[in-house]
Amino acid sequence: MHIMEGFLPVFWCVVWWLVALPCLALGVYQLKKVLSADREALPLLGVTGGFVFILSSLKLPSVTGSCSHPTGTGLSAIAFGPWITAVLGAIVLLFQALFLAHGGLSTMGANTVSMGIVGPLVGWGIYRALRDTPVNLYVTVFLAAAFADLFTYFTTSLELALAYPAQVGGVGSSFVVFMGIFAITQVPLAILESIILVLVFKYIVQLRPEILVRLKVFPEGKIMAAGRDA
Amino acid sequence: MLRRYRFEILAVIAILAFCTLFLRVGNAEFAGSDTVGSSQIAKITGIPEEQFHPLVWQWVPPSGEVESTLFALQAAIGGIFVGWFFGYWKGLKEQERERT
Numbered sequence: 001m002h003i004m005e006g007f008l009p010v011f012w013c014v015v016w017w018l019v020a021l022p023c024l025a026l027g028v029y030q031l032k033k034v035l036s037a038d039r040e041a042l043p044l045l046g047v048t049g050g051f052v053f054i055l056s057s058l059k060l061p062s063v064t065g066s067c068s069h070p071t072g073t074g075l076s077a078i079a080f081g082p083w084i085t086a087v088l089g090a091i092v093l094l095f096q097a098l099f100l101a102h103g104g105l106s107t108m109g110a111n112t113v114s115m116g117i118v119g120p121l122v123g124w125g126i127y128r129a130l131r132d133t134p135v136n137l138y139v140t141v142f143l144a145a146a147f148a149d150l151f152t153y154f155t156t157s158l159e160l161a162l163a164y165p166a167q168v169g170g171v172g173s174s175f176v177v178f179m180g181i182f183a184i185t186q187v188p189l190a191i192l193e194s195i196i197l198v199l200v201f202k203y204i205v206q207l208r209p210e211i212l213v214r215l216k217v218f219p220e221g222k223i224m225a226a227g228r229d230a
Numbered sequence: 231m232l233r234r235y236r237f238e239i240l241a242v243i244a245i246l247a248f249c250t251l252f253l254r255v256g257n258a259e260f261a262g263s264d265t266v267g268s269s270q271i272a273k274i275t276g277i278p279e280e281q282f283h284p285l286v287w288q289w290v291p292p293s294g295e296v297e298s299t300l301f302a303l304q305a306a307i308g309g310i311f312v313g314w315f316f317g318y319w320k321g322l323k324e325q326e327r328e329r330t
Contacts, residue, residue, distance in 0.1 A: 002264045006284040007271055013285065043315035050315070053308025057301045063251055065258030066266045092304075098289065099300045102264065106285040138237070160267065164274045174274060181266050188248060195244045199237045207319040229233075 001068065001156045001182060002096065002111055005104020012163045017109030023117050024090055027083035034080065040211050041080075044204070048076035049088045051200060055193060056092050056115075062185040070193035071152050074145025075201060077120035078127045079217055085124075089116025114155035123148025137205075137218055137226045138198050145197040149190035153182040202226075 008016075034041050055072030062068055076085040090112045096102040103111045127144040161175035205212065209227045213220045232239070272279040291297040 004264055004268050004282075005286065005288045006282045007268050010285060043318055046311040046315040050308040050311030054305045054312065055308075057304040057308070059262060059301070060248075061252060061258075061260045062263075065260060066263045067260050068263040095304060099291070100297060100304075101288055101290040104284060104286060104288050156267075160271065164271055166274055177270060177274075178267065181270060182263055185263050188251065192244050192248050195237070195241050199241050202237050203316065204319075207316065207323060 001071070001115060001153050002093075002103035003107040003156065003159065005097070005101070005107055008107045008110055008159070008163055010106075012159070013106045013109060015109075016107075016113050016159065020086070020090070020109040020112040020117065023083055023086045024112070027085070027087035030081065031084050031087055034084070034215075038211075038214060041215060043208070044079055044211050044215070045076075045084075047200070047204065048079050049091075051075055051197065052085075052088050052092055055196075056096075060189055060192075062188055064181075064185045066181070066185055068153075068182070068185045068189060070189050071115050071119060071149050072193065072197070073115065073120045073152070074123050074141070074148040074194065075197050077124040077148055078141060078144055078201075079212075079215065082117060082120040082124045085120040086112060086116035089120070110159045111156075114159060115152045118155040119148040119150075119152030122151040131218060137222050138201065140218075141201045142194045142198050145194040146190045149193055150183065150186060153186045154179070157182050 031045075035045070052072040055070040057069070059067045059069045071089075073085050073089060076088055090108070093103055093108050093111050093115065097104050097108055123144040126147050127140055130140040130143070157175055157178035160178045161171045164174055165171040166174040166177070205223060205226050209223050212218060212223050217223070218226075268279060268282070272282070291300060
């Protein structure tokens with residue numbers, strides 16, 4: 001999902017950095033607020049952020065004959081919302097740009113928008129839509145995580161299509177081509193990732209349901225019921 | 231029992247199913263989708279890939295081995311956080327149990 005250093009024209013580098021920066025600023029602000037309000041939020045941040053680190057380092061082969069990696073941003077988006085998740089995503093992307101030559105500093109704005117902002121925002125939107133409905137809590141986590149992953153790659157495809165419209169068919173036909181490379185590869189990975197994240201969420205519900213209740217991640221009754229059930 | 235561990239069972243099935251997908255693919259290259267994406271950019275623009283230069287200077291790991299070390303390091307850092315805090319929660323729970 002990384003757009004490699006040098007593969008995005010200067011104009012689009014600037015555009016995506018300008019989109020990413022205010023979101024990151026809001027994320028840092030929210031992060032400070034959450035952590036000063038409740039010290040017990042830190043372990044949850046560590047666990048959800050840790051999974052962004054782990055899962056985005058795993059380059060898995062896929063059915064299309066190429067490799068890609070999950071994003072792991074779903075849990076953090078559910079627990080802390082998309083803006084704090086953007087900060088976590090940016091930390092991972094910075095590590096990868098500096099030490100792994102995956103993505104780069106000029107394309108980091110675009111990569112932050114896809115992995116840190118749009119993906120988590122979509123996942124969070126699905127979670128918010130389902131949170132107070134009778135839909136099972138684990139199903140909600142699964143869907144949010146899967147869509148956070150898929151929409152990351154959807155966004156990368158869109159970013160590349162906008163920067164490189166095809167001579168015939170323009171942005172639309174470029175988008176289809178890039179979706180073929182990024183998004184189709186991603187479908188099995190997104191499903192696998194989401195099942196793993198559901199499992200992790202189950203362990204959080206078992207070990208520390210209090211923090212999920214306090215941060216109002218899900219209604220208390222739902223969390224307690226899930227804890228008894230698991 | 232089966233219900234209690236349903237997600238663990240589901241995860242194992244999903245991982246196995248994921249692995250079996252590749253029994254059929256045969257000798258595909260499994261290059262990174264980032265690389266495939268970059269070649270596609272070269273194809274659309276008609277500019278060879280070698281002519282795309284970094285806009286900002288970038289350190290590149292000297293070999294695939296070094297790169298895989300650093301990737302492992304990234305996963306390890308994440309693992310430390312996850313393990314540390316799950317351990318912390320586990321400890322808290324034990325403590326609460328002893329108190330009551």
